[in-house]
Amino acid sequence: MAMLTQKHNKSECKSQMLPVRDALDILSGKWKLHIIIALSFGNRRFKEMQKEIEGITARMLSKELKELEMNEMIKRTVYDSQPVIIEYSLTQYGQSLNKVIEELHNWGTQHRRRIMRKSK
């Protein structure tokens, strides 16, 4: 078909890459997206998340929460009830990732189906 490399615009290509890299920078880390997904189902406390996200350690959860908070993706709220309750929630900004997550989920689902078909 396309024996010769098609005419292509390199600067256009690079301008496509930059924002993607930006996005990936925020989302880098093994657990960030999982945390965001968990919170997209409702606010959570530390221990709740730890149970829900299989395999994560307190250390990692703590670390990733901090980074997400710094980037204003999530919010940490302290309720000075008795006993004190600390709750994490998605910010508006964090919610703006839902499209990305949705597409990742869609693709992942298709992909999983494909894998299953093969391995039989």
Added chain:
Amino acid sequence: MAMLTQKHNKSECKSQMLPVRDALDILSGKWKLHIIIALSFGNRRFKEMQKEIEGITARMLSKELKELEMNEMIKRTVYDSQPVIIEYSLTQYGQSLNKVIEELHNWGTQHRRRIMRKSK
């Protein structure tokens, strides 16, 4: 607002996470998405990609291309012209990632804008 944790369905949450993890597994690695984006602008030869993807070494490009090929995201074609030309292209399957990339790009663009506003 939601002082108490909302009622939530944990299994639903986990079923959301699994496919996302699957997707990320394929896309893991610093350069995979960049390679796919480059190829989405047209077929490329090895050296072309290396120039286009800033910072990638031959070693990494080779490695990531191999993995992408194994997962049938890209295709390697040898044209036995004189001299031999080797061309990489996206498969149909690889193209199916365009939605994901588009959303990452959209979000990344927004995010970059936000960052710029802040840093001033």
Added chain:
DNA sequence: CAGTATCCTGCACGATACTG
């Protein structure tokens, strides 16, 4: 041109123990 082969290093992440 289209890659390999070798060697090296940081740090992302895990395990475990501890704290107010």
Added chain:
DNA sequence: CAGTATCGTGCAGGATACTG
């Protein structure tokens, strides 16, 4: 409960040199 502190390690990824 909601984390922190410490220590250890694999391996993703870089640098550099080489090959058919």
